[in-house]
Amino acid sequence: MAATAYSPRSLEVRRPVPGLSVLTHMSAGLLALPVVTDVAYLQTTILMWKDFSSWLLFFGLIVAGVASVLWLIGLVTRRPGPTWGSVGLYVLVMAAAFFNSLLHAGDGWTAILPWGVTLSAVTCVLMFLAALLNRRAAAPLTLRTA
Numbered sequence: 001m002a003a004t005a006y007s008p009r010s011l012e013v014r015r016p017v018p019g020l021s022v023l024t025h026m027s028a029g030l031l032a033l034p035v036v037t038d039v040a041y042l043q044t045t046i047l048m049w050k051d052f053s054s055w056l057l058f059f060g061l062i063v064a065g066v067a068s069v070l071w072l073i074g075l076v077t078r079r080p081g082p083t084w085g086s087v088g089l090y091v092l093v094m095a096a097a098f099f100n101s102l103l104h105a106g107d108g109w110t111a112i113l114p115w116g117v118t119l120s121a122v123t124c125v126l127m128f129l130a131a132l133l134n135r136r137a138a139a140p141l142t143l144r145t146a
Helices: 020-044 047-076 084-104 115-138
Strands: none
Touching: 020 047, 020 084, 020 115, 047 084, 084 115
16 A cells, blocks of 8 residues: 655645634724713713723724734635625724714714714624624535425
8 A cells, every 4th residue: 555645735724814803803892882982971971981982992993903904914815714795894894983983082072972872883783794794604504404
């Protein structure tokens, strides 16, 4: 019996970009919490909540920027990860969060009501749709037989 020679390419496994999942989920959390802090500000009118929203948006945009670089690396190197459609939605999320951050830089009540809360909610809905699209693309197709 002849020995089979294995090449390194035949044993290569395509893995996702390291840190991509962690940064994506971290940015989703940081960009979703401003809805909660905006509502808390509307209920209490304590400026601390507006500042929390601004800080969450700022750090969420930083983490999302690093994650987007990793998404592009994964897409270019054809590693498993987000699809082009979900990356496009993530870009829309970052654009909405950026404009939301600019709105939250305003002064007091007018920074939050009505457009600050609205953009925070739009950001959350877009993130949910991107996650749903990414999950459906990553889920294996199952065929049911009767």
